[in-house]
Amino acid sequence: MDDLRDLYQSTILDHNKSPRNFGVPADSNRDAEGYNPLCGDELHVYLRVDAAGRIDDIGFEGSGCAISRASASLMTEYVKNQSREEVDRVFDAFHDLVTKAPKEGATPESLGKLAVFSGVREFPMRVKCATLAWHTLRAALDQTDQTAVTE
Amino acid sequence: MSVASHDALPADRFDVAAVRAQFPVLADDGPGRTLTYLDSAATAQKPQAVIDALEDFYTREYASVHRGVYALSVRSTQRFEAVREKVCRLLHTSDPREVVFTRGTTEAINLVATSWGGQNVSAGDEIVVTQLEHHSNIVPWQLLCERTGARLRVAPIGLDGCVEVDAFEALLGPRTKLVALAHVSNALGTRLPVAALCQLARSRGITSLVDGAQAVPHGSVDVLAIGCDFYAFSAHKVFGPTGTGVLWGRRDLLDAMPPYQGGGSMIRSVSFEGTTYADAPQRFEAGTPDVAGVIGMGAALDWLEEIDREAAAAFECELLRYASEALEAIPGLHIFGSDPEKVGVLSFSLDCAHPHDIATILDREGVAIRAGHHCAQPLMEFYGVPAMARASLALYSDRSDIDALVSALETTREIFS
Numbered sequence: 323m324d325d326l327r328d329l330y331q332s333t334i335l336d337h338n339k340s341p342r343n344f345g346v347p348a349d350s351n352r353d354a355e356g357y358n359p360l361c362g363d364e365l366h367v368y369l370r371v372d373a374a375g376r377i378d379d380i381g382f383e384g385s386g387c388a389i390s391r392a393s394a395s396l397m398t399e400y401v402k403n404q405s406r407e408e409v410d411r412v413f414d415a416f417h418d419l420v421t422k423a424p425k426e427g428a429t430p431e432s433l434g435k436l437a438v439f440s441g442v443r444e445f446p447m448r449v450k451c452a453t454l455a456w457h458t459l460r461a462a463l464d465q466t467d468q469t470a471v472t473e
Numbered sequence: 474m475s476v477a478s479h480d481a482l483p484a485d486r487f488d489v490a491a492v493r494a495q496f497p498v499l500a501d502d503g504p505g506r507t508l509t510y511l512d513s514a515a516t517a518q519k520p521q522a523v524i525d526a527l528e529d530f531y532t533r534e535y536a537s538v539h540r541g542v543y544a545l546s547v548r549s550t551q552r553f554e555a556v557r558e559k560v561c562r563l564l565h566t567s568d569p570r571e572v573v574f575t576r577g578t579t580e581a582i583n584l585v586a587t588s589w590g591g592q593n594v595s596a597g598d599e600i601v602v603t604q605l606e607h608h609s610n611i612v613p614w615q616l617l618c619e620r621t622g623a624r625l626r627v628a629p630i631g632l633d634g635c636v637e638v639d640a641f642e643a644l645l646g647p648r649t650k651l652v653a654l655a656h657v658s659n660a661l662g663t664r665l666p667v668a669a670l671c672q673l674a675r676s677r678g679i680t681s682l683v684d685g686a687q688a689v690p691h692g693s694v695d696v697l698a699i700g701c702d703f704y705a706f707s708a709h710k711v712f713g714p715t716g717t718g719v720l721w722g723r724r725d726l727l728d729a730m731p732p733y734q735g736g737g738s739m740i741r742s743v744s745f746e747g748t749t750y751a752d753a754p755q756r757f758e759a760g761t762p763d764v765a766g767v768i769g770m771g772a773a774l775d776w777l778e779e780i781d782r783e784a785a786a787a788f789e790c791e792l793l794r795y796a797s798e799a800l801e802a803i804p805g806l807h808i809f810g811s812d813p814e815k816v817g818v819l820s821f822s823l824d825c826a827h828p829h830d831i832a833t834i835l836d837r838e839g840v841a842i843r844a845g846h847h848c849a850q851p852l853m854e855f856y857g858v859p860a861m862a863r864a865s866l867a868l869y870s871d872r873s874d875i876d877a878l879v880s881a882l883e884t885t886r887e888i889f890s
Contacts, residue, residue: 326837330830330888361829362846362859385859387827388889445833 328441329448330388333396338388343398347379352465356384356458358450363390367458376405380459387451389442394455396435406463412436413456419443420452483787492780493869495520509840509877514659514818514865517690517712519773526772527714530765538764539738539755553764556771557754560719563774564704565695571727573720573754574767578686579609581705581720582653584757585682586613588730589703593680594650596622601644601652603628603636604855607659608848610684614653623650630855634661634810642673651680656688656699660847660861661810662793662818664688671700680726686710690867691816692786702726708766712868713773717766720757727753734759785868792866793817796875803882809856817866820847823882825889828862834888838881 350368357364363386370379380398384391401409415433420442442452493499496518501507510518530552536545538553557569575581594600600614604627611625618625626649628641636654645652652674656667671681682703688694689706696704703726707718722730732739732750736759741749750756796819800806805824823831832844843863846853853859864878 326834326884326888329833335889360845362850362853363829364859387829389830448829448833451829 325441325444329445331438331441333435333438334388334392337392337395341382341391341395343381343395345381345383347381350379350381352462354458354461354465356454356461358386358390358454361387361390361451363387363451363454365390365394365454365458367394367455367462369459369462371463374405376403377401377409377463378403382455382458386454387448389439389448389451390454393439393452394458396438397455397459400434400436401459409459409463413460416456417453420449483781483784484791486781486784487788489788489869489871492785493871495522495776496869497521497524499869507839509838509874509881511840511842511864511866511870511874511878513690513867513870514687514710514863515843516709516715517867518869519714520712520776522776523713523769523772527765527769530768534768535765537761549764552771553762553767556767556774559771559774559778560721562778563689563694564721565693566697566721568724570752570754571721571724573722573727573757574762575705575718575720575757576716576763577707577709577718578684578705579613579707581703581718582609582682582684583613584720584733585703585705585722586617588733588757589680589726590614590617590621590651592729592731594621594623597648598623598650599626599644599646599648600624601626601628601641601649603641603654603665604630605634605636605658605661605663605849605852606653606655607684607686608850609686610653610655610682611851624648627851630663633812634658634663634815635812636663636665636670638666638669638673641670645673645677645679649674649677649679651682653682654684656683656685656694656704657691657816657818658810658849658852659687659818660820660849660852660863661812662687662815662820662865663810663812664814664816667701668699671702675700687816687818691789693782696721708770708773711770711773712776714763714766714769717763717770719770722753724753727757730756732759733757736760738762780868789817789866789868789870792870792872792875793819795872796864796866796878799875799879800882803879803886805886806882809861817870818863819865820861820863822858822861823885823889826885828860830889831862831882831885834885835878835881838877838884840877840881842878 346368350370352369355366365384368381372378382394439452498518536549538550557572560572626644667683674681681701683701685704685706690711702723704721709715739756739759807822809820828844845860
């Protein structure tokens with residue numbers, strides 16, 4: 323039960339129930355769809371990227387499990403006003419957070435609220451749920467026509 | 474097994490504890506280590522008899538089949554070929570030449586789609602499947618349609634998860650070449666009226682294939698009474714090893730079909746000027762087969778023969794009723810499929826939690842269920858859901874499994890409340 327509470331922390335349950343930035347932002351100019359074939363999680367991420375390449379606004383739509391939905395919701399809060407380079411850095415840090423045990427002296431707190439996903443690493447089958455939104459965000463920034471997958 | 478008294482109800486004749494005790498993985502290993510296995514529709518656990526048979530075969534009897542003249546190979550071949558007769562007994566038929574060993578149900582269906590389909594289906598022809606098929610009884614036919622220009626038609630189901638027989642019949646026309654039907658739905662447990670459906674096909678000269686993967690574990694199967702032309706199943710769902718299964722086909726059809734794959738074993742003679750092929754079933758068994766897998770399947774079928782299948786089915790029916798009532802009492806829980814004849818499969822959703830969250834929480838409570846699309850995405854689309862949670866029963870399932878499931882679902886509701 324303890325590791326379940328680590329996985330389903332109150333922040334995750336809250337964002338699952340009341341996702342932030344749910345919907346399409348006004349004047350969105352990039353978007354991508356994400357799909358997790360194992361779970362059937364479907365996600366659509368919309369961005370408004372400004373001339374300098376910063377994420378001016380972001381929203382998402384779709385259906386999925388609590389982990390994928392909360393991850394998308396928390397991600398949209400986290401990456402607003404970030405550049406592509408900043409997103410890449412957070413992507414890597416987030417991926418490490420949900421797949422690897424923390425290194426000595428590392429500070430996972432640097433991910434702020436995203437640290438609530440640290441419990442995912444005890445559940446390898448759920449890593450893709452947590453990372454789907456991030457893969458989809460990168461696809462939207464690249465504006466490829468390909469559906470993002472978590473492979 | 475307990476001996477039946479004449480007035481006992483069939484369900485009471487079934488000693489589930491004695492069956493369960495033969496499955497080492499289900500042994501009670503102390504607090505927190507007991508497995509509640511409710512994913513038997515995905516794959517069944519193995520009784521000690523099957524595990525022993527595999528070890529014994531590799532330890533004492535292993536050699537290639539149909540090759541050597543030495544005693545070990547002869548014995549191996551005899552044991553391998555004897556499994557065809559066990560399969561005949563399972564399917565209530567008699568000709569071992571009608572039994573083709575495959576990697577499983579999926580390969581059996583692909584074999585028919587490629588070999589029989591390639592020979593008998595052409596542009597403008599139609600193949601009929603149902604809305605509730607597993608992907609393995611959809612995609613091989615789609616591939617055939619792509620190759621030939623034939624058309625796949627889908628017989629509808631009702632919200633109860635049952636095939637609408639009139640609508641099925643209405644789809645059968647002059648261009649229909651084959652109907653491909655699940656005997657039992659893997660996602661809903663619906664038992665299709667395959668005898669009636671195959672009769673509708675046969676009376677119009679249409680060939681029929683029945684995917685029996687989910688039916689064989691739950692009761693007696695009689696392919697002649699069903700009246701189908703092909704019947705497929707997998708060993709691993711009937712307590713045997715993975716990697717092996719069966720295509721049963723009517724001999725006149727198999728004899729007329731071209732090879733599926735080329736290689737050793739499937740030939741009569743080979744020269745660069747031309748090759749002639751072995752008769753069925755060897756014609757369809759290129760390469761060294763999964764010898765030990767087939768031997769293990771034989772052990773599983775021997776084991777199954779010792780079970781009173783009628784009593785087991787009655788017990789499962791009662792257990793399914795117990796489980797259905799317990800699940801329906803959980804607020805916000807919805808069960809998919811309500812065929813009164815259904816087997817022990819319970820697919821459900823919970824208003825407060827996604828199936829994957831349910832499965833993760835259940836797993837931590839020691840309860841193994843399946844969550845996902847169950848390789849039946851068109852069926853998920855029909856019900857308008859991305860996924861379902863599924864608990865499925867087998868011969869070793871008992872009320873303690875259901876009680877553990879219900880308790881874990883309460884934990885799920887607690888976390889998501």
